[in-house]
Amino acid sequence: MSDIQRYAAPRSLEEATDILRAGNVTIFAGGTDVMPQMKTGRLKLQPTLMNIRHIPELRGMAQAQGTLRIGALTTMTELLNSDIVRERFNALWQACDHFASDQLRNAGTIGGNICNASPAGDTLVPLLALDAKIVLTGKPNGALTSRTMPLAEFFIAPGSTKRAAGELLTAVELPLPPAEFVSEFFKFGTRPALDIATISIGLAARRDRKTLRNVRLAFGSVAPTPIRAPETEAVLEGKSLDDATIEAALAAAAKEIHPISDVRASDWYRRELVHNILQRMLVHVRDR
Amino acid sequence: MSATVDITFKLNGVERRVAVSAHMSALEMLRDAIGLTGTKYACGEGECGACTVLVDGQTVNSCLMFAADCDGRDLVTIEGLVTSPIGESLRKSFTKNGAVQCGFCTPGLMVQASHLLEQHPHADRAEIQRGIEGNLCRCTGYKKIVDAIIDAEVDVA
Numbered sequence: 001m002s003d004i005q006r007y008a009a010p011r012s013l014e015e016a017t018d019i020l021r022a023g024n025v026t027i028f029a030g031g032t033d034v035m036p037q038m039k040t041g042r043l044k045l046q047p048t049l050m051n052i053r054h055i056p057e058l059r060g061m062a063q064a065q066g067t068l069r070i071g072a073l074t075t076m077t078e079l080l081n082s083d084i085v086r087e088r089f090n091a092l093w094q095a096c097d098h099f100a101s102d103q104l105r106n107a108g109t110i111g112g113n114i115c116n117a118s119p120a121g122d123t124l125v126p127l128l129a130l131d132a133k134i135v136l137t138g139k140p141n142g143a144l145t146s147r148t149m150p151l152a153e154f155f156i157a158p159g160s161t162k163r164a165a166g167e168l169l170t171a172v173e174l175p176l177p178p179a180e181f182v183s184e185f186f187k188f189g190t191r192p193a194l195d196i197a198t199i200s201i202g203l204a205a206r207r208d209r210k211t212l213r214n215v216r217l218a219f220g221s222v223a224p225t226p227i228r229a230p231e232t233e234a235v236l237e238g239k240s241l242d243d244a245t246i247e248a249a250l251a252a253a254a255k256e257i258h259p260i261s262d263v264r265a266s267d268w269y270r271r272e273l274v275h276n277i278l279q280r281m282l283v284h285v286r287d288r
Numbered sequence: 289m290s291a292t293v294d295i296t297f298k299l300n301g302v303e304r305r306v307a308v309s310a311h312m313s314a315l316e317m318l319r320d321a322i323g324l325t326g327t328k329y330a331c332g333e334g335e336c337g338a339c340t341v342l343v344d345g346q347t348v349n350s351c352l353m354f355a356a357d358c359d360g361r362d363l364v365t366i367e368g369l370v371t372s373p374i375g376e377s378l379r380k381s382f383t384k385n386g387a388v389q390c391g392f393c394t395p396g397l398m399v400q401a402s403h404l405l406e407q408h409p410h411a412d413r414a415e416i417q418r419g420i421e422g423n424l425c426r427c428t429g430y431k432k433i434v435d436a437i438i439d440a441e442v443d444v445a
Contacts, residue, residue, distance in 0.1 A: 004290040004310035007356050028354065035313060035352045036333040049291075049310050051357055077346070101422020102400065104334055106346040107353065193421035194335055 005047040013057040013170070016050065017139040020166045025050050027168065029073055030107035033116045058111065058170055070172045072111025076123075080105065089174060091126035091183035091202050098122060098187050101194050111169045114151070117161045117225065120197045124226040126185045127151050128218035129202030130174050138167040146170065155225035182207050182285055186277050187220075190264075197221045198265045199273045203281055210240050210286055222257035222270055229256045241286040249282065250275050295359035299324075300368025308355040315339045317355035318365060326366040326395050330424075337423030340396035341365050347403045349422075366395035374402045377440045387436035389427035397423045401437045409441060 008025075010016040019025060024046040028034040030053075037043035052058060058073040061082060068084060079085050080096045099105050099122045113123045114134065132151040137144060151172075154161050163169060177183070183204035189195030200220035205212035215236045217229045232252040239245045259270035291310045296303065299322070308317050318324045318341070327350060330338035334349040341350045342364040369375030378398050381387070388394050397420060404411060404419035411419060416437050417430075425433060 007291050007293045007310040009356070009359065030352075031354050031357060032334055032349070032352045035354065038311065039332065045311070049354075049356075051354065053357065100334075101337065102403070102419060103337060103340055103347045103349045103422045104352075106343075107348045 003047070004045055004049045007049050007051070009051040009054055011054050011056075013055055013137060013144060013168070014139075016052060016055055016168055017137065017144060017166070019048065019050055020168060021139050022048075023165065024048055025165075027052055027115070029053050029109045029112050030075070032104055032108045033112060052168065058168075063176070066176050068174045068176060070110055070174070072109060072114075072169050072171055074110050076100075076105035076108050076110070076113075077102075079110065079123075088177055088181075089126075089130055089183065091129055091185040091204060092123065092174075094185040095122045095126045095187070095200075095202075098185075098192065104194075110172055114154070114172070115161060115163065115169055117155050117157075117159050118196075119158055119223060119225055120200070120221040121226060122187065122197065122200070122220075124151070124155075125200045125202040125218045125220040126183070126204075127172065127174075127202075128226055128228050129185075129204040129216045130177075130183060131204075131216060133173045134169055135171040135173065136163055136167040137170045138164060140166060148173070152228050157224050177204070178206050180207050181205070184281055184285060186281055188273050188277060196264065199259070199270050199277070201274070201278055201281060203278075203285065205236070205285070207285065210242075211238060212236050212241060212285070213238055217253075219253075219257055219274065221264075222259040222274060224258075227256070229253055231256055236282075241282060246279060246282045250279055253278055293356040293359070295356060297358045297360060298362040300364055301371075306355075310354075310356055312355040313351050314341070314343075314353040314355045314358055314363075315350040317358070318350060318363075321355075324365055324367050328392055328395055330392065335424070336393070336396075337400060337420075338393055338396040340399045340423065342399060342403060345403075345406075347400050364399075366399055369398060369402055372402065374405050374440070378402060378405075378436070381436040381439035382433075385432050385436040385439060387429065387432040389425070389429045393423060393425045393427075397425070397433060401440070405437070405441060411437075411441070413438065 025048045026046040059071045076099045137146045187197045187200040202218040205215040215233045235249045235252045261267045328338035330336045334352045339350040
C-alpha cells in the first residue's frame with residue numbers, strides 16, 4: 001500500500017485548487033470507489049489524499065437559464081429524492097434507482113461516478129443521453145478558471161478522463177428538457193441490486209406522436225467508455241417509429257457497439273442484449 | 289508510514305478524539321483502534337453490508353469510508369442502537385422471529401433496518417426487501433429477517 005504523506009480536507013474551492021496545483025493528489029468524496037481500488041492495489045495513491053466533501057461550492061442543485069446544475073457532491077440518494085430529477089430527467093432517476101444499494105447511494109456522489117470513468121458507470125449512460133455537460137475548475141494562472149465540456153468528450157478509456165491533474169470536477173449541467181420529452185434508462189444485470197451492468201441503455205428524445213426528434217442514445221458496458229450512438233440516433237431522427245425504422249436502428253446499433261467478453265457476459269450475449277432491450281425500449285416509447 | 293490525522297466526532301452519542309492513519313477505513317478504526325467489534329468485517333468492498341453504520345443519520349458501508357472522513361460527523365453503530373426505541377424493538381423482533389442464524393450479518397441488518405424504519409415506518413414486504421438489498425445473509429435466512437422487520441414496525445408505529 002502506498003504511503004499517504006498528507007491528508008487535506010479543504011473548506012473552499014480556492015483552497016482545494018491550490019492543493020491540486022501543488023500536484024500529486026488523489027481526490028475522494030464518498031470513498032466508495034477510491035477505497036476498494038486502493039485496497040486491491042488497482043489505484044496507486046498519490047502522496048496527498050484530498051477529501052473534497054467540505055467544499056460548499058460543490059454542493060446543491062440549482063436551476064438557471066434553462067439548465068439544471070447538479071453539484072459534484074450530490075449523492076445518488078439526493079438525486080433519487082429530488083422532485084425535478086424524478087419529474088423531468090426520468091432516465092437519470094431510473095439509473096439512481098438501480099444504483100448499487102442504499103448504503104452506497106448514501107455515500108456515492110455523481111462527480112465520483114463520472115470521474116471513476118467506468119464503462120459501466122450507472123449514471124454516465126443517462127447523463128450522455130440527457131446531453132450533460134461537466135464543469136472543470138482549476139487555477140492554472142493563480143485565478144479560479146472553469147471550463148465546460150460535453151460529457152461525451154470527457155472519457156478516454158476505463159478510469160481515464162480529460163480532467164487535468166490541476167482540475168476538479170465541480171458540477172454537471174443538464175439542459176432542461178422541452179415539453180413532450182421522454183427519457184428512459186435500462187440496465188441489465190443478474191440481480192437488481194449491487195450489480196455492475198452487463199449492458200445499459202439510455203434513450204432521450206422529444207416525442208411528436210409516433211415520431212422522435214432530437215434523439216440521443218447512449219450505451220454502457222459495450223465499449224472501453226460509455227458511448228453515444230450517433231449513427232443509430234440519425235436512423236431514428238424524425239422518422240415514424242414503425243417496425244422498419246426500429247429494425248434499421250437495431251442494425252445501426254450493432255455496428256456502433258464494440259463489446260468484449262468478460263466475467264459478466266460474452267461479446268455475443270451483450271450484442272443480443274443490446275438488440276433485444278433497445279427494441280423493447282423503442283416499442284415502449286412508441287406505444288406508451 | 290501514512291500521515292496521521294487527528295479527528296473529533298460523535299460516536300454513539302459520545303464525543304471521541306482519535307488519531308487515525310490516513311489510509312484507514314472507518315471500519316478498521318471502529319474495530320481495531322476503538323474496540324467496538326459489533327460492526328463486522330466481511331467482504332471489505334461494499335457488497336455485503338455487514339459493516340453498515342449510521343453516519344449523520346444515513347447508512348453507509350464503513351469499510352468504504354475513510355476514517356479521517358468521520359471528522360465532525362455523528363456515527364451510530366450497532367452498540368449505539370441499543371439505547372434507541374427502534375433498536376430495542378428490532379432486537380426483540382429479531383429474537384422472537386429467529387431471524388439470527390450464524391449472526392454475522394445481524395448487526396449490519398439491524399442498523400440498516402433501523403434506518404429503513406426511521407424513513408418508512410410502514411414499509412411493506414417489497415419495500416423492506418428493497419431496503420435491505422445491500423445486506424447479504426450467507427445463511428440465506430431472509431424470510432425471517434423480513435418477518436422480524438415487519439414485526440418491529442408494529443412496535444415502532
